[in-house]
């Protein structure tokens with residue numbers, strides 16, 4: 611996942627431990643359940659929810675063993691793991707950018723929420739295609755920030771022109787690429803052209819590019 615913007619080139623790495631700090635992996639009866647069924651303790655015959663990385667089978671036994679034997683307080687499990695600064699430095703060196711432009715988090719959810727909090731406000735709209743991954747939109751809703759939801763194109767892909775057309779007065783444009791849940795993807799040239807257009811036409815508008823599935 612990448613938050614791309616001049617002066618805010620944030621590369622977000624969800625530490626592997628992020629995946630196991632949530633509850634779903636350890637509640638083995640509950641992978642891929644609808645939220646309602648999960649809340650009600652119904653563990654089968656539910657509609658499978660496929661838009662949030664769940665595997666209907668859950669992790670295999672070897673994966674579970676490895677996670678149990680390697681997860682300690684020192685590698686996460688609710689607290690920052692060791693070597694965060696070294697990792698941050700390593701990422702900055704790799705991309706030849708300042709560590710100020712590298713933000714790490716356990717999973718990408720805090721970063722998705724953070725960019726909405728940072729760049730949207732009562733007069734800075736949050737703009738998103740829909741359907742797409744909805745953490746950012748949920749955050750904007752919770753904060754009662756103004757928001758625009760744009761329909762996908764007829765191919766179920768994100769309409770980059772429409773997103774850019776709504777850049778004026780926006781605080782943040784959200785682009786999920788590949789788009790979850792439709793699985794459509796824009797290549798680097800199209801994404802770069804989109805980013806350059808927004809930077810040119812609306813230099814105060816930020817773009818959050820979520821490449822969780824890239």
Ligand SMILES: Cc1ncc(COP(=O)(O)O)c(C=O)c1O
Nearest residue numbers: 624662663717718719743790822
């Ligand atoms: C597109 C997309 N972005 C972000 C996330 C959140 O990822 P994380 O579990 O690392 O917070 C997901 C999870 O399914 C996702 O599908």
